[in-house]
Amino acid sequence: MNKIFEAKDINLAGINSSLLEVNIGPQHPSTHGVFRMNAVLDGEVIVSLKPVMGYLHRNHEQIAENMSYAASMPYTDRLDYFNSMSNNLGYALSVEKLAGLEVPERAEYIRVIMAELTRLINHIAVIGFLLNDLGAFFTPVLYAFREREKILDIFEEISGSRMMCNYLRFGGVKRDLSPAILERIRGVVTAFPRFLEEFETLLTKNEILCMRCQNVGVLSPELAVNASITGPLLRASGVNYDIRKVDGYSVYPRFQFKVPLGPKGDVYDRYYVRILEMRESLKILDQALSTIPAGEIMSKKMIPFLKSPRNFKPPVGEAYARVEAPKGELGFYVVSDGTPQPWRYHVRAPSFINLTILEDMCLGQKVADAIIILGSVDIVLGEVDR
Amino acid sequence: MALAPNTSQVDDGLKNELAKKGIVVTTMNQLYNWGRRSSIWPMQFGLACCAIEMIATACARYDIARFGAELFRPSPRQADLMIVAGTVTKKMAPQVVRLYNQMAEPKYVITMGACSIAGGPFIDGYNVLRGIDRYIPVDVHLPGCPPRPEALLYGLMELQKKIDGQQIETAEWYQQGLKREYPIPEFGPHGLIPKFNPEVWQPRENDLRKERYGQPIMIGKKSKAPNLDVVAVAAAPRPAAPAPTPPPTPGIA
Ligand code: SF4
Numbered sequence: 001m002n003k004i005f006e007a008k009d010i011n012l013a014g015i016n017s018s019l020l021e022v023n024i025g026p027q028h029p030s031t032h033g034v035f036r037m038n039a040v041l042d043g044e045v046i047v048s049l050k051p052v053m054g055y056l057h058r059n060h061e062q063i064a065e066n067m068s069y070a071a072s073m074p075y076t077d078r079l080d081y082f083n084s085m086s087n088n089l090g091y092a093l094s095v096e097k098l099a100g101l102e103v104p105e106r107a108e109y110i111r112v113i114m115a116e117l118t119r120l121i122n123h124i125a126v127i128g129f130l131l132n133d134l135g136a137f138f139t140p141v142l143y144a145f146r147e148r149e150k151i152l153d154i155f156e157e158i159s160g161s162r163m164m165c166n167y168l169r170f171g172g173v174k175r176d177l178s179p180a181i182l183e184r185i186r187g188v189v190t191a192f193p194r195f196l197e198e199f200e201t202l203l204t205k206n207e208i209l210c211m212r213c214q215n216v217g218v219l220s221p222e223l224a225v226n227a228s229i230t231g232p233l234l235r236a237s238g239v240n241y242d243i244r245k246v247d248g249y250s251v252y253p254r255f256q257f258k259v260p261l262g263p264k265g266d267v268y269d270r271y272y273v274r275i276l277e278m279r280e281s282l283k284i285l286d287q288a289l290s291t292i293p294a295g296e297i298m299s300k301k302m303i304p305f306l307k308s309p310r311n312f313k314p315p316v317g318e319a320y321a322r323v324e325a326p327k328g329e330l331g332f333y334v335v336s337d338g339t340p341q342p343w344r345y346h347v348r349a350p351s352f353i354n355l356t357i358l359e360d361m362c363l364g365q366k367v368a369d370a371i372i373i374l375g376s377v378d379i380v381l382g383e384v385d386r
Numbered sequence: 387m388a389l390a391p392n393t394s395q396v397d398d399g400l401k402n403e404l405a406k407k408g409i410v411v412t413t414m415n416q417l418y419n420w421g422r423r424s425s426i427w428p429m430q431f432g433l434a435c436c437a438i439e440m441i442a443t444a445c446a447r448y449d450i451a452r453f454g455a456e457l458f459r460p461s462p463r464q465a466d467l468m469i470v471a472g473t474v475t476k477k478m479a480p481q482v483v484r485l486y487n488q489m490a491e492p493k494y495v496i497t498m499g500a501c502s503i504a505g506g507p508f509i510d511g512y513n514v515l516r517g518i519d520r521y522i523p524v525d526v527h528l529p530g531c532p533p534r535p536e537a538l539l540y541g542l543m544e545l546q547k548k549i550d551g552q553q554i555e556t557a558e559w560y561q562q563g564l565k566r567e568y569p570i571p572e573f574g575p576h577g578l579i580p581k582f583n584p585e586v587w588q589p590r591e592n593d594l595r596k597e598r599y600g601q602p603i604m605i606g607k608k609s610k611a612p613n614l615d616v617v618a619v620a621a622a623p624r625p626a627a628p629a630p631t632p633p634p635t636p637g638i639a
Contacts, residue, residue: 054475055478081434145446316612335612
């Protein structure tokens with residue numbers, strides 16, 4: 001391996017010390033997948049940190065370019081395997097833009113409900129894993145996964161699968177929601193704040209959490225914007241940018257919700273912004289559940305293609321659509337050449353781009369803090385490497 | 387739970403009588419295997435999506451602790467069981483084999499998910515290994531994408547059955563000079579070298595997949611890029627969302 005850093009590069013003013021190169025990963029106890037960091041330490045302080053990716057490069061884009069449009073939908077589930085529904089939504093939006101499809105209103109509402117439920121799952125799991133990295137070994141994850149299971153039960157009932165839902169279709173959704181399921185979703189939505197209260201009582205003012213997280217891994221708003229960071233990471237730095245508000249895709253403009261911002265941009269803000277975002281998601285869910293209209297769930301134009309997806313040929317052209325996935329801006333760029341397979345298919349993965357900032361946040365921090373900074377960035381390797 | 391094939395010579399009725407008096411008659415094998423099967427420590431090692439289901443199995447609802455396998459060890463030296471949970475890419479395969487080599491005997495492997503068995507949905511990817519059993523021996527294969535947590539528990543029970551059947555006298559990890567380490571593949575210019583370990587895996591004579599499904603992926607079919615300049619923006623602009631008032635007939639439909 002190349003030496004990344006030469007000891008003579010640093011002037012330690014007469015102190016006779018040398019730098020230590022530490023390799024973290026790809027198999028390591030923090031639960032963030034097969035990610036490797038090459039850290040150079042001066043004592044306990046990080047002077048250089050290079051992320052090494054590609055251990056989970058699964059050729060998603062190449063495979064998608066050789067398949068019919070509908071066949072890539074299940075693959076998008078496996079991008080960011082915590083939020084399959086948000087990924088489905090991004091891909092469906094981009095192909096709908098390409099083919100000029102309209103989505104019935106009820107389907108739009110169902111999509112919003114599903115996207116917000118996945119946001120709950122994602123944020124709760126991220127906070128659990130963040131605490132895991134802080135040293136509260138596995139106990140917070142138990143609480144987080146208890147809530148996650150309740151939402152996964154709903155997903156399983158509507159889509160047949162717990163994690164890999166493959167529920168959205170171009171021009172609509174696969175199956176209608178029965179009143180019973182809507183009641184169950186409402187049950188989860190009403191019970192969730194109580195869990196959040198419990199979680200927050202234990203955590204938000206916890207002294208250990210505050211001391212470990214405050215003023216650690218500060219990300220300035222300028223740097224965040226210049227590095228095209230998106231998602232909770234950007235909003236924790238105080239930049240008001242939420243694609244649900246900016247683009248107003250789907251039926252989001254109809255709902256009242258706020259965009260929580262963090263004052264400082266440290267790890268604590270990122271934790272707290274996620275908690276607040278969950279509360280806003282609950283508001284959206286509440287409004288969507290009470291105003292969901294009756295009607296069709298599939299666009300008429302697309303119904304014939306449900307049986308024969310290989311005949312679906314969007315006109316020549318290109319389209320880029322993006323959604324506010326729980327991790328940031330998730331965009332799909334699709335170029336069609338008029339055949340059943342896309343000519344080019346590209347995913348703008350939020351966690352990959354958010355990861356580029358890791359070194360800047362870690363420089364000058366202790367090595368133990370690098371792990372929680374990585375945890376607060378919220379990466380999923382399926383999406384980083386694709 | 388089913389126990390080992392009972393090799394004891396003692397009559398069952400007599401055993402029951404003795405058990406009532408607080409005397410247990412067993413064989414060394416049974417006692418030893420009972421201890422081993424009830425404390426399988428898996429390695430904390432997730433590769434992809436399936437790892438999330440592995441974590442869910444360790445959590446409250448499914449609670450792998452009921453089977454004595456809740457202690458996920460981050461270090462391969464302390465682990466008995468490697469759950470290969472997720473896609474093994476060609477970049478990752480050498481590390482997986484190295485981790486296997488570092489584990490102490492006796493060691494077991496469960497492949498979790500279609501990916502680690504045979505490449506799963508990503509089988510056509512140029513960077514995806516078509517099954518980790520090409521390099522290391524696997525005890526239990528768990529199909530699914532991802533397998534449900536119940537499936538992982540079932541796989542663990544199958545492994546326990548396997549452990550029950552092992553005899554101390556003939557167990558291979560007690561043999562002298564046993565070294566279950568496998569050569570670590572290297573990342574060459576065209577994938578991994580060697581392509582598989584002939585000790586543990588042999589290629590099939592006929593490619594069943596090709597026979598049954600043909601060539602499912604049409605690689606290299608296209609040669610000309612679409613000319614986007616001459617095409618007017620194909621997609622009609624999405625209709626503007628109506629005013630943010632709720633539709634006239636609210637209520638759960
Ligand atoms: S088998 Fe399916 S769920 Fe498991 S790693 Fe592969 S793609 Fe992911």
